[in-house]
Amino acid sequence: MPELPEVETVKNGLAPVMEGYVFDRVQLNRADLRFPFGDDFISRVQGQKLERLSRRAKFMMAELSSGDRLFMHLGMSGKFTIDPAAFEKHDHVIFEMSSGNRVVYNDTRRFGFMELIKPGEPSRLDHLGPEPLSNELSAPVLRAALKGKKNKIKAALLDQRIIAGLGNIYVCEALYRAKLSPTRASGKLTVADTELLVRHIKDVISDAIKAGGSSLKDFANTDGELGYFQHSFDVYGRENEPCNICETSIHRIVQTGRSTFYCKACQR
DNA sequence: AGAGCTACCTGAAGGC
DNA sequence: TGCCTTCAGGTAGCTC
Known part of the structure; x- marks a missing residue:
């Protein structure tokens, strides 16, 4: 259900426990959300430091120390929880960060997705219009x-x-x-x-x-x-x-x- | 090429 | 109680 303001809020909430920290462990509880994660998803994320977490439109973008960018989209029902007390139905992705926090992605409808993009590789963000709050929108x-x-x-x-x-x-x-x-x-x-x-x-x-x-x-x-x-x-x-x-x-x-x-x- | 439809998926709510 | 329909803040990909 998230639009730009919700994604911005989620990004700001995740940044303190993710930015500058290493993905110590990545757990996928299923092979796909909207799109398949890809066979190399875990190996390309685990052990990487998250250098910077940002937002573009309704996408969150994590820049990894390898140069890969991890795009995360919440779709209609995606949400993140930091250090949840219990496992919930539809908890699909768990990131254990070197901050000591567990970051859990839950998405009932699975319209959200996570996607790794190599440097220079085309992405879904390439054809987006201007950010509403930037000077590019006039x-x-x-x-x-x-x-x-x-x-x-x-x-x-x-x-x-x-x-x-x-x-x-x-x-x-x-x-x-x-x-x-x-x-x-x-x-x-x-x-x-x-x-x-x-x-x-x-x-x-x-x-x-x-x-x-x-x-x-x-x-x-x-x-x-x-x-x-x-x-x-x-x-x-x-x-x-x-x-x-x-x-x-x-x-x-x-x-x-x-x-x-x-x-x-x-x-x- | 652009506009609009449908698909994708699960669950909640309302009518009967 | 249950069964059926409709609706939900997303994008992608198809058809016309």
Whole structure:
């Protein structure tokens, strides 16, 4: 279920027990998540030092001392726990770090994956669009990326090549804040629309990261579980509840197979 | 080429 | 109680 803010929070929670430490032992409880781990996964990770842990879009990236990069994606249901008290169903990967901590990856639906990439090798990150919080995302950049597109703005914002890291929740929330209907043609946004949208995308993402950090308190709850925290959403999951601005009932429609929540009165 | 559909997988919730 | 359907915050790969 994680989008960019959740992945950022997980990365910040894992860094203190992983960054600068060696993978003393790697345990795989099955041969694959979404993709097979590969026969050499354990031998390429075990004994390596994790030099740096970072995030790009919804991916976490661990740079190993060998030069390999370990990409980790949480899919829909992936979560990490540090030093869990007991073994849980769907605990698929266990990293024993030289920090003395056990880092456990649990993923019910197994849409997540881990993948090792050699230096210079192509990866799934190669075609990602700009990070929402970076200066690379600006109104002119978004406008250029949307130029000539025939789809709806909701679908365009979920396209990781346009902006990297937005998911269903934060696209709904950003469109609400920008007062733009999710059914608008993406290629026809005005300059003013695009400026508003970019500003609210950045705001909603940075608000969520702040909320994650503060509500998780040192980025881990009492069970050491990372990746879930409570948000208050204006529209997401609020079908038939009143709009916080005008009290009109929040509407739910399905676009490209996913739920979209919006206020028909406020969003035009 | 681009847009949209389906697949992948498990579990929770709701209707009957 | 159980059975069935629908839904879930992800991306990849197929079809048209």
